[in-house]
Amino acid sequence: MNDAPTLTCANHPGVATSLRCNKCEKPICAKCAVRTPTGYRCKECMRAHQQSFDAAFNTARWYDYLIALLVPALLSLAVSIGVVFVTFLVWGLIVLILAPSAGELIARLTQAALRKRRSRALYRLVAIGVVLGALPVSLFMLITGGWFILLWEVLYLVIAVPVVYYRISGIRLS
Ligand SMILES: [Zn+2]
Ligand SMILES: [Zn+2]
Incomplete structure (x- = not known):
């Protein structure tokens, strides 16, 4: 038994x-x-x-969502203005060379502003912020017919947004 x-x-x-x-x-x-x-x-x-x-895992506070949007947006605005000058004064291809570094820089400064707080929603906002920041200059070029500069703005975003996103979401384990 x-x-x-x-x-x-x-x-x-x-x-x-x-x-x-x-x-x-x-x-x-x-x-x-x-x-x-x-x-x-x-x-x-x-x-x-x-x-x-x-x-x-989600340690974000409410104002982090503002930081996650505004910091990359302001930095991206500065970069998008830089793109205009580089395209005019130097050479458009420089944008392709500098865009990854610009992305790294935006990610690093945004990270510093967010400290160690994190959430997936924040990463997405940061990527959106980068796009939003480049919008004023891009729209201005669209309206005034600055197609050439608009092209470089778009290329900057295509390169920098993934760089920023992967760099910023990589802080998870730190
Ligand atoms: Zn059962
Ligand atoms: Zn149980």
Whole structure:
């Protein structure tokens, strides 16, 4: 005779099991158990854990959303004005060479402004901010027919936005 106590799954009353959730201790069958590095867990505890993890990950405060939008927008505005001068005075191709560095710089200064606070929504806002910042000059060129400069503004964005996004989202583990 096996005298080990027979447990039945908390979610499936007909199913005998020997597993327990390592968090809330409730008996769970193989179907209800989720394997974790520390043992089996019920789905409810997994969900609660996931939620608290997401909450801890999102450390942004309300004004961070303003910083995440405004800082890159202002910097990008400055860069977009720089693009006009570079295109006029030097050579448009310089924009292609400098755009990644401009992206790095925007990401770094925005990071500094945000300290270590982070959330996915913030990263997206930063990318939007870079685009918004280049809009005034781009729209001005569109209206006045400065197609050539507009082209370089667009190329600047195409290069710099991914640079900024990946650089800023890379701070996650720091
Ligand atoms: Zn549990
Ligand atoms: Zn079950």
